[in-house]
Amino acid sequence: MNVFVAGGGMILQDQILPSLYQLQRLSLIGEISVCARHASTLDALENTEKIRRAFPGSRFRRIEGSFTDAMRDLAPGNLVIVALPDQLHFAAVMQALAQDQHVICVKPLVLTVHESETIEREARARGRFVGIEYHKRFDDRSFMARERYRAGFFGEFKLGTAVLFEKWYYRQSNFQNWFTQDNSDAFTYIGCHYVDLAAFITSLEPTAVSVYGIPDRFPNGNVGWLWTDARVLFSNGACLNVQNALGFPDAGPGSNIQGLTMYFAGATDGGWLHHSDQYRGLAYCGSGQYTEPSPDYFQYIDLGSAGVTPVGYGYRSIEFLVKQARRVEAGHPSDRPDLLRQIDADGIVATPANSRYNERVIQAARASIADKGRLVEFA
Numbered sequence: 001m002n003v004f005v006a007g008g009g010m011i012l013q014d015q016i017l018p019s020l021y022q023l024q025r026l027s028l029i030g031e032i033s034v035c036a037r038h039a040s041t042l043d044a045l046e047n048t049e050k051i052r053r054a055f056p057g058s059r060f061r062r063i064e065g066s067f068t069d070a071m072r073d074l075a076p077g078n079l080v081i082v083a084l085p086d087q088l089h090f091a092a093v094m095q096a097l098a099q100d101q102h103v104i105c106v107k108p109l110v111l112t113v114h115e116s117e118t119i120e121r122e123a124r125a126r127g128r129f130v131g132i133e134y135h136k137r138f139d140d141r142s143f144m145a146r147e148r149y150r151a152g153f154f155g156e157f158k159l160g161t162a163v164l165f166e167k168w169y170y171r172q173s174n175f176q177n178w179f180t181q182d183n184s185d186a187f188t189y190i191g192c193h194y195v196d197l198a199a200f201i202t203s204l205e206p207t208a209v210s211v212y213g214i215p216d217r218f219p220n221g222n223v224g225w226l227w228t229d230a231r232v233l234f235s236n237g238a239c240l241n242v243q244n245a246l247g248f249p250d251a252g253p254g255s256n257i258q259g260l261t262m263y264f265a266g267a268t269d270g271g272w273l274h275h276s277d278q279y280r281g282l283a284y285c286g287s288g289q290y291t292e293p294s295p296d297y298f299q300y301i302d303l304g305s306a307g308v309t310p311v312g313y314g315y316r317s318i319e320f321l322v323k324q325a326r327r328v329e330a331g332h333p334s335d336r337p338d339l340l341r342q343i344d345a346d347g348i349v350a351t352p353a354n355s356r357y358n359e360r361v362i363q364a365a366r367a368s369i370a371d372k373g374r375l376v377e378f379a
Helices: 010-025 039-046 049-054 067-073 086-098 113-126 140-150 168-172 186-202 313-330 336-346 357-370
Strands: 003-006 032-036 061-064 079-082 102-106 130-133 156-167 206-217 223-234 239-248 256-265 270-276 284-286 289-291 299-301 309-311
Touching (some): 003 010, 003 067, 010 032, 010 039, 010 309, 039 061, 049 299, 067 086, 079 086, 086 102, 102 313, 113 357, 156 168, 168 239, 186 256, 186 357, 223 357, 309 313, 313 336
Parallel strands (some): 003 032, 079 102, 102 130, 156 239
Antiparallel strands (some): 156 256, 206 223, 256 270, 284 289
């Protein structure tokens, strides 16, 4: 199975491309192609020192130009990874399906419920897998929390808080060219991680959301909702408060600041869960820099072979999604509908069918932020 990647942003450099190189090293995928509009984007990917050291001799096929044009030449039954700005996901996923490709899309899948439903219908009609890359699901801590919650260990979810602030330097990146008020906001782009994670742990679905956005200006003059404060209500009446921003100091410890805390009501006692994505027992100082990075999301480890090996839940997420695409492609066409239904029912991978609550939340959130934080309910 060959892989075509549409887009060339930070997530491709930090997680997706090295994960694909590792899967290629393991003979789980074939040729890797990357399509980006600008040669400078492809140059930056090719010259990323960490990736070159980890995978000496590995190269991707460069495609400079529009993904719309490039996808027309794809042979059926391969894999497209959509790593584009939020507002471009729907067009890219639909074109990939029209070319009979399996699809992995970075979160969020799309910005409206109708778009999600359209993707699901098209994928089912063609017997193609579509998975959304919510990598926090693949953190071991998430699986442990999910298992214990569903076993009744904590009691019932009642109240929670989540924070994810990306660093200030995001504002100097390509984000300033697309992350405008019309296209996305901090809650839609990064807050969706914790809405999905809370639902993944508890199986409760969101029913209402309010998002208050604070506009701020990028260096190029564009204005975006760079600070957001959200309240997400769930089907049992629970409330998750979520704060997001592109505003954590560049000199701050770690690559960002993030975490989830949940509170529960049991029969005779309360319950508490702190899902720390920030401080995980590793801290170091040297060359004038102090940091406390997450060793678990995505790291390179020297296991003694040529190059080094990527580890962490960021890699496991890509690996698992690719394996689901391979599993469906290997099945007889008559068996694929049942395979896709089984993947939906398992609920480990986010799909258009089993995680549509994310699109309901995002669609309502976009309406709320435009109306100064009005609570928007949905069925």
